Amino acid sequence: MTRPESPAALTETLRGGGYLADRGLATAAYLALALDRPLLLEGEVGVGKTEIARTLASVLGRRLIRLQCYEGIDTHQALYEWDYARQLLQIRALSESARAEDGAVDALFGPQFLLERPLLDAVRAGDGAVLLVDEIDRADDEFEAFLLELLSDFAITIPEIGTIAAERPPLVVLTSNRTRELHDALKRRCLYHWVDYPTLEREVEIVTVREPGVSAALAGAVVAAVHRLRELDLAKPPGVAETIDWVRTLVVLGATDDLDPEAVADTLGAVVKDRDDLEVVRDRVHELTR
Amino acid sequence: MTDRAAGPAPVDPFLETLVGFGWALRDAGVPVGTGDVLTYCAAMEPLDPTDLLDLYWAGRTTLVTRRDQLPTYHRIFREWFLGVPGPPDESRPFNRPDPVEAWAELQLPEPEQTDEEREQEEAPMGLVGSTVATLRTKSFAECSPDELAALRRILRTVRLTPPRRRTRRTTPADTGRRLDLRRTVRAALRTHGDPVTLHRRERRLRQRPLVLVLDVSGSMADYSRALLQWAHVTSRATRRVEVFCFGTRLTRITRALEHRRPDDALARAAEAVVDWEGGTRIGASLDEFVRTWGRRGLARGAVVVICSDGLDRGDPALLETAMERLARLSHRIVWLDPHAGSGGTSLGMAVAAPYVDETVSARDLAGLEDLAGRLVALR
Numbered sequence: 001m002t003r004p005e006s007p008a009a010l011t012e013t014l015r016g017g018g019y020l021a022d023r024g025l026a027t028a029a030y031l032a033l034a035l036d037r038p039l040l041l042e043g044e045v046g047v048g049k050t051e052i053a054r055t056l057a058s059v060l061g062r063r064l065i066r067l068q069c070y071e072g073i074d075t076h077q078a079l080y081e082w083d084y085a086r087q088l089l090q091i092r093a094l095s096e097s098a099r100a101e102d103g104a105v106d107a108l109f110g111p112q113f114l115l116e117r118p119l120l121d122a123v124r125a126g127d128g129a130v131l132l133v134d135e136i137d138r139a140d141d142e143f144e145a146f147l148l149e150l151l152s153d154f155a156i157t158i159p160e161i162g163t164i165a166a167e168r169p170p171l172v173v174l175t176s177n178r179t180r181e182l183h184d185a186l187k188r189r190c191l192y193h194w195v196d197y198p199t200l201e202r203e204v205e206i207v208t209v210r211e212p213g214v215s216a217a218l219a220g221a222v223v224a225a226v227h228r229l230r231e232l233d234l235a236k237p238p239g240v241a242e243t244i245d246w247v248r249t250l251v252v253l254g255a256t257d258d259l260d261p262e263a264v265a266d267t268l269g270a271v272v273k274d275r276d277d278l279e280v281v282r283d284r285v286h287e288l289t290r
Numbered sequence: 291m292t293d294r295a296a297g298p299a300p301v302d303p304f305l306e307t308l309v310g311f312g313w314a315l316r317d318a319g320v321p322v323g324t325g326d327v328l329t330y331c332a333a334m335e336p337l338d339p340t341d342l343l344d345l346y347w348a349g350r351t352t353l354v355t356r357r358d359q360l361p362t363y364h365r366i367f368r369e370w371f372l373g374v375p376g377p378p379d380e381s382r383p384f385n386r387p388d389p390v391e392a393w394a395e396l397q398l399p400e401p402e403q404t405d406e407e408r409e410q411e412e413a414p415m416g417l418v419g420s421t422v423a424t425l426r427t428k429s430f431a432e433c434s435p436d437e438l439a440a441l442r443r444i445l446r447t448v449r450l451t452p453p454r455r456r457t458r459r460t461t462p463a464d465t466g467r468r469l470d471l472r473r474t475v476r477a478a479l480r481t482h483g484d485p486v487t488l489h490r491r492e493r494r495l496r497q498r499p500l501v502l503v504l505d506v507s508g509s510m511a512d513y514s515r516a517l518l519q520w521a522h523v524t525s526r527a528t529r530r531v532e533v534f535c536f537g538t539r540l541t542r543i544t545r546a547l548e549h550r551r552p553d554d555a556l557a558r559a560a561e562a563v564v565d566w567e568g569g570t571r572i573g574a575s576l577d578e579f580v581r582t583w584g585r586r587g588l589a590r591g592a593v594v595v596i597c598s599d600g601l602d603r604g605d606p607a608l609l610e611t612a613m614e615r616l617a618r619l620s621h622r623i624v625w626l627d628p629h630a631g632s633g634g635t636s637l638g639m640a641v642a643a644p645y646v647d648e649t650v651s652a653r654d655l656a657g658l659e660d661l662a663g664r665l666v667a668l669r
Contacts, residue, residue, distance in 0.1 A: 006338070023343055024347045024350065024351075027343075027344065027348060030336075031336075031337075070458070071457065072457055072458025082475070140457075140459070142459075177586065177587075179587030187355040188355065191329075192350075192351055193351055194357045235580075
């Protein structure tokens with residue numbers, strides 16, 4: 001798949017892949033492709049930040065390489081690592097004379113002992129890949145600084161092997177749930193887009209695209225209920241992912257085209273995932289099904 | 291990549307418009323660098339310059355780096371490209387006191403001293419020492435402006451060190467549970483593949499984040515000045531500090547306090563806080579804190595220091611749920627009470643008490659020193 005010609009074309013392509021992007025997100029993704037810039041997506045939990053990267057990879061015919069960030073992630077887990085066990089076995093297997101040869105030690109640090117981690121993988125794959133750096137806010141400052149360096153020139157230097165550079169950089173999508181503020185330097189490297197909750201109509205559309213078997217009436221009722229939940233000022237307002245989950249749950253339980261209070265009470269766990277919130281919502285179940 | 295767009299084109303009216311837009315944003319307080327404007331111009335190249343939506347979204351993705359800048363961007367965009375004068379900044383309520391007036395007492399001048407002056411001041415050590423001793427136990431409420439200025443200097447020496455915790459990151463060490471395979475194998479190469487010495491790693495220690503939540507309502511007026519100064523000193527001294535103020539509503543002033551000069555920082559904080567010396571709604575404010583900031587992880591594993599007299603005009607039930615949530619999210623909660631020891635407990639404090647790990651007096655300097663001492667031990 002070649003590069004899309006305009007944001008509108010990209011929107012259509014994404015729709016083909018089952019993702020409904022609004023104008024802003026489509027423009028941001030399009031620019032990320034056109035300018036070879038990383039795309040930083042921030043937004044509430046469950047608004048489809050990770051999903052856009054997956055869909056972009058599939059509709060562009062690229063490989064998705066995912067790096068899930070977590071506290072304490074370091075270069076060995078993100079970039080590359082030597083296979084120490086094999087190296088040790090190799091040394092022990094070599095005879096005394098073989099060990100004395102000049103290239104013996106060099107061979108130990110050759111490509112066959114190198115374990116590729118996602119970032120190295122992505123640099124090698126170049127524009128044949130979409131690199132998803134998920135939840136970058138969970139990693140610490142040090143890792144962010146390291147990532148900044150990588151994102152600016154897409155080259156990795158391994159002392160024993162040399163520099164590996166991407167001819168054309170991969171499409172990079174970073175997501176953040178804003179558990180902490182990212183450094184401005186990293187943000188400056190990236191195109192920024194805030195992903196908002198979709199409008200009512202769009203969310204109904206999303207549900208019907210993702211769950212084609214659902215009747216329009218049920219989708220409409222569920223989305224309306226979710227929108228009311230978001231207005232309730234809950235500790236954990238439901239995201240689009242929860243809406244889809246809820247619809248699935250209801251379909252499994254045999255709901256066809258309307259939400260009745262009983263079904264809502266039974267399946268509330270699919271959409272409200274906090275005990276305090278549950279208490280608030282239980283009192284208002286009838287309001288949701290109006 | 292971006293140079294192309296900046297190209298020779300000496301007088302391209304379109305480029306000029308884009309650059310001018312960048313300037314307008316900068317004037318409105320959005321930090322837009324030349325590099326960002328270049329990216330914007332480059333972004334418009336593959337897009338349709340006559341399409342207003344392209345113009346809008348391309349600028350939004352390239353010039354804005356934070357969510358809170360979006361309203362300003364929106365307003366400036368309307369003004370610049372559509373010629374629609376935006377409404378006056380809505381974030382400012384009508385009843386805000388004139389900042390100059392509100393801070394008249396706070397802006398204690400601390401003139402830049404020459405070395406000579408400093409020496410003169412430092413020379414009579416005994417006298418200064420005795421001032422410190424007197425000020426240490428004098429309530430903030432009774433301090434004169436001069437004494438407050440002196441306090442501020444002393445406050446700089448009260449360094450808060452939050453307790454530390456083990457991170458998932460490791461560092462080479464002599465002892466430790468984990469084997470450092472990398473170093474062990476490297477060493478083994480020298481001994482023909484026999485791992486003679488085992489190198490180890492252990493988990494690194496790191497300071498927990500510190501969150502200060504300060505009450506600046508009317509009943510705390512005498513203390514909040516000193517506490518805000520203290521917050522400024524603390525946020526300069528320790529790395530991960532978040533500062534919030536509340537009266538009737540919650541305001542995050544971490545960014546405002548980032549200024550190095552205390553006067554600038556405090557003035558900017560005063561700008562940000564709109565409910566200075568008003569009523570108190572502790573429950574609602576803490577609830578908002580837990581919902582908007584705590585939920586995103588700011589309070590997770592942190593030491594939260596709440597400074598308030600607990601005189602709440604809101605619903606105690608709300609305060610209780612907020613405290614309960616906060617207790618579950620954070621590592622420890624410390625309550626600084628300016629009226630400690632004066633007898634009587636406010637309703638707010640009584641409600642919050644079960645969830646508070648330590649109560650410390652914030653009446654005077656000695657109390658803050660006490661806090662500094664106890665904070666390190668809060669494991």
